[in-house]
Structure formats: structure tokens, C-alpha cells
Amino acid sequence: MAERIMYVQLKTGYNTDRGPAWIARVEFSRSWRSLTFHGRRLQRPTGTAYANFDSNFVDVDTGEEYWVSGPKRDRTDGRYSSQQPVVDDDAREAYEAFLAGAPLPGREHG
Template identity: 80%
Template sequence: MYVQLKSGFDGDRGPAWIARVEFSRSWRSLRFHGRKLRRVAGTASANADSNFYDVETGERYWVSGPKRDRTDGRYSAQQPVVDDDARSAYEAFLSGAPISGREHG
């Protein structure tokens, strides 16, 4: 997944990662780098740039599937750091392979 820290940064200037995340069964929360992120409820304009928040710190994050054309940031060409444990799957995805677990959708 593409994960970007939004709190404390303008636009897409926060650090970003291509990382493995573990979603809950309901998809309302996930684990990322030892943090528990919960989905932002509603569509209030204050949350327009984030869709998850850290339950302990309140920091806001944008989480989405990666893009093959590497244009993951909405307002910036900043490239994410690719975690070592996600590197081979990400490189395969960039070469055309489906995301593991999403072969049919």
C-alpha cells in the first residue's frame, strides 16, 4: 500500500512509504509500522487529504493502493520509500503483476 503522513505537512510534502499493511476484518483499521490507524469517518473537508488517523497520536495519513505510473502523491512528484519487505511485490506490481490478494478485483 501507499501510505503518506499528512499531519504537519502542506499538500503532499509529508514522508511516504510503499509498505505492507494489515487490515482488520472490517477494513476500518490497519496496522502500519507498529501503529494502529483507523479510517476517518465521514467526508468533512477537514479530512479531505486524509483517510486514516493514528489512534494514539491523532496524526493523519493517506492510505491507498500504489499506482503503476508512480504518481501516488496527489500534488507532488515525491517518491515514497519502499520498505524492504514490500520491495519484491512492489517491483512485480510495477512490471504488471496484480497485487497479491487482488488478482480478481
Template identity: 65%
Template sequence: MPDRIMFIQLKSGHNTDEGPSWITRLRFTKSWRTAHFRGRTLRRVTGTAFANSAANFYDVESGEEYWVSGPKRDRTDTRYGHGKPIVEDDVRAEYEAFLQGAALPGRERG
């Protein structure tokens, strides 16, 4: 399963872009439709199940909605919020190198 350093934000129970967020490592399945994060299994939103949501993944057990995307160098990961994501310790060095211009692991070619 491919690992990626990603931005992830909880959308359920919070106003637009005000939920907690992290820069963390997600483990994706081969199809990229399922991700594993902190013991949770997240599935990609498909169809109209979350048509009015700002989420692109949901927790299969709790139904909580998440936004998952690659981190941005300019740190504008949330569209409207001003909060900063928690950078998890196990990705801190790679993320800081990314902010300085290095490629993220697994994305050396784009």
C-alpha cells in the same frame, strides 16, 4: 487479518503531499476500518472529524493523519507532490513485479 501492499503518506505537519510516504504492507482488520502500520494503529476517518483534511486514516494514539491507498503503476501516488515513497524491503519484489504488470498479492481478481 488481510495484508495489503499499500501507499501511505503522513499528512499531519506537512503541506499538501509533502509528508513522508511509503510503499509498505498494512495489516487490516476484517472490517477494513483499522490498519496496522509500523506499530501504529490507524483508524479510518468517518463522519466530520477530519472534514477539512486530506486524510482517510488517523493514528489512534497520536492523532496524526495519513492518506492510505493502493499504489499506482504510473507512480503518481501523491496528487501534487514530487517526492517518491520509500519502498520497504519486505515488499520490494512484489511491488516491482506490480510495476511490470503483475497483480498485487490479495488483488489477483481486481
């Protein structure tokens, strides 16, 4: 499984970009169609059942929708809000190095 540091935001139950958000380590499946985050298994939605432009992953157990993307150096991760994410302890060192200009782990070559 490929491990990445990603921006993750819960969308279900919150107005646009008001849900809790994290900078966290996630593990992607070999196909990159699912990932594990905080013990949850998130999967890319298929079909029209999840035709929400505001989310790109769905919790397979609860149906909650999430937005998952790579973090941005300018900290504008929330698309419509300046709310800052919680940085998980196990991602903090690599994320701070990324903010200072280093590549993210696993993304050294693009």
C-alpha cells in the same frame, strides 16, 4: 487480517503532499475500518472531527492523519507532488513485480 501493499503518506504537520511516504505492507482488520502499519494502528475517521479531505486514516494513539491508497503503476501516488515514497524492504519484490505488470498480492482477482 487481510494484508495488502499500500501507499501510505503522513499528512499531519506537512504541506500538501510533502509528508514522508512509504510503499508498505499493511494489515487491515476484518471490517477494513482499521489497519496496522509500521506498528501503528490507523483507523478510518468518523464524524466531523476529522473532516479533512486530504486524509482517510488517523493514528488512534497520536491523532496524526494519513492518506492510504493502493499504489499506482505510473508512480503518481502523491496527488499533488512527484515525491517518491520509500519502499519498505518487505514490500519491494511484490511492488517491483506490480510495476512490471503483475497483480498485487491479495488483488489477483480485482
